[in-house]
Amino acid sequence: MSGPVTNILIVGVGGQGTLLASRVLARAVISTGADVKVSEVHGMSQRGGSVVTQVRFGKEVFSPLIETGAADAILAFEKLEALRWLPYLKEGGRLIINDLAIDPLPVLVGTAKYPEDCIDQARAATSKVDVLNATDLAGAIGEQRAANMVLLGALSCYLDIADQHWIAAITETVPAKAREMNIKAFEAGRAASKK
């Protein structure tokens, strides 16, 4: 990923831990000496709505918002949200998808259909698509809720940030008792993505 400013969009469903993932990413970036801005969503959308966090870093960052067609990578915590935010991905950008479907309310109550072929649609729209089951990978190390760190681990393979910065950022951001679990989850995501 090159260019004067790197743009990472983290999308998902309110309550999935996108905010924490973006904060870890931003802290890892600071260790490299870059300028960074993070735009978060608080308030009503956090109640199960579609949420997006935007992380921008480089020599000097002005706007905290990523333009459409400008994201170097989109980290999608949920499949439908990957499709929803796809217009933000730049040509040749990387789309990392958690193979997880969370039905939104219109689907739950039967007034809309959840797209059956999210991954195929994503692959048809763009070439660089990684799919992993972060929830299962996190479950395998004993904590499904650490799926956010698994996904961050997968993203880390595409960013020029040294391992120790990631570990330091996780240590700094998550509560002490969850540290070891979160680092394990991060490493599991990194390993899965490198395969």
Added chain:
Amino acid sequence: MKKLMLGNEAIALGAYEAGVRVGSAYPGTPSTEIIENLSIFDEVYTEWAPNEKVALEVGIGAAIAGARALVAMKHVGVNVAADPLFTVSYTGVNAGLVIITADDPAMHSSQNEQDNRGYARMAKVPMLEPSDSQEAKDLIKQAFDISEEFDTPVFIRITTRLAHSQSLVSSGTVQRLELKPYVKNPSKYVMLPANARARHLQVDARGKKLETYSENFPFNQVIDGDPSFGIITSGVVYQYAREAFPQASFLKLGMTHPLPRKMIEDFVKTRQRVYVIEELEPIIEQEIKSWGLNVVGKDIFPRTGEFSSELIRSVISGQPIVSRQPISGLPGRPPVMCAGCPHRGVFFELSRIKATVSGDIGCYTLGALPPLSSMDACVCMGASIGMALGMEKARGREFARRLVAVIGDSTFIHSGITPLIDMVYNGGTSTIIILDNSTTAMTGHQHHPGTGQRVSGEPAPRLDLEKLLRAIGIEDLHIIDPLDSKQTRKVLKEAMASDKLSVIISRRPCVLLTPAEEGYYEIDEQICTNCKVCVRLGCPAIQSTDEKVMINAPLCMTCDFCAQICPIDAIQKRGS
């Protein structure tokens, strides 16, 4: 070492470093984290006030008594606090008083997108606007100094994107300030007409001095660039504009009231073409145009919503925004009441009986969305009860039998008590439901006078709603567990049938503050007839397909409500 901080965190740190001693607020997105972050400093007294008017009055008292004070609120909170605001502008302060207004262009979490720069002009109070977290921290120190130097409250206006964006901030030194002497001065602080007339003259003289000050204010700055292309802007919009047109010349305004007129005149006259770029209302633009200067603004820029670098580039260049085609036909994902939310029990019943519902502001406003679809109107904090009375007086008592006002516990304390007194006093007969989940949930679970704890977590006297309601004159008072379906149905039916004004306290703590029980609920496919009654709950754990309905076990909070309303007992608890 620089630290990454939200705009709201930086404001709290800036206030602390500026020697603030008192901070007060009512929670409201996007302002809530300011007091939360200020409350970590032991030297500062911080509190959740019952509403923004009280918060500002606490701030005014502290400032007059000689302590620097910070008051924070969302944009619509300033409407609540407007009464003391307009007059503290006359009295002035003793120690510094800074008011944060957190505006919400695009209404990410609000009912309107009013532009509170209008308040600065109307109340004759200076206003500063930071463009990132570092500036937010720096400007709050400036604001306290201006407040004391010019004897005025000072506004800092932020927007959601500033409040909830993180950028790098360096910490500074903490000022240790003594309290300013407290001197009785009734001609300054007692706003009897004769005193107020004299003070108003001083306010206008102060305004003139501030105009001069603004000309030399270091945060009003010119950034040189292409002399044929000038941009005047402020706040986070500066960041969008700079991103879109890095080559342009900028006049970046850190003080947007009063404006630095001479500085602006010089800038406009030495550039061929000047754009004024501001979200929402053309406030800077109109003032500049009133001086006879030629600038371009709202004739090309939208007057609603939030801006971005691409919107600014597209509007000025006249080229549409080009991006990948959005994938069409995707289902939307609106926010939803949580699985296990106690409000669901009340709204399911209101939906079933098709009541007319006067609504209020909080998580339960989501009861307006399908499938519960049980809210007829919702205007502002505390409005549900007064509006219900108005509906009854317009359409009569028969209409009032089907009429229910719903209001949360925090919202009731904020501004629901006086309208209920009105209802008792003027003979309203409808039903009021206080949705008491023992917290201020939507903004992230802040304490209030009914929770028995303060912002610091220390214990406080707990406001007793029952005693309060009795004292107001409520005779027909009920308390229910909203997730007890039979009780909720029975009590609501009786209360609505009654000729008296009835109040129901629907009491159960927010599910997010309640540890989940072991196990989950399951629909027995052998028994289920796919009648879909449970689907009408709009519970995120209940999934419906054409063939069947199932419960997503990891999401189930074991509230049992779906099992209670299933007409053929097909839902049972498992795994405990």
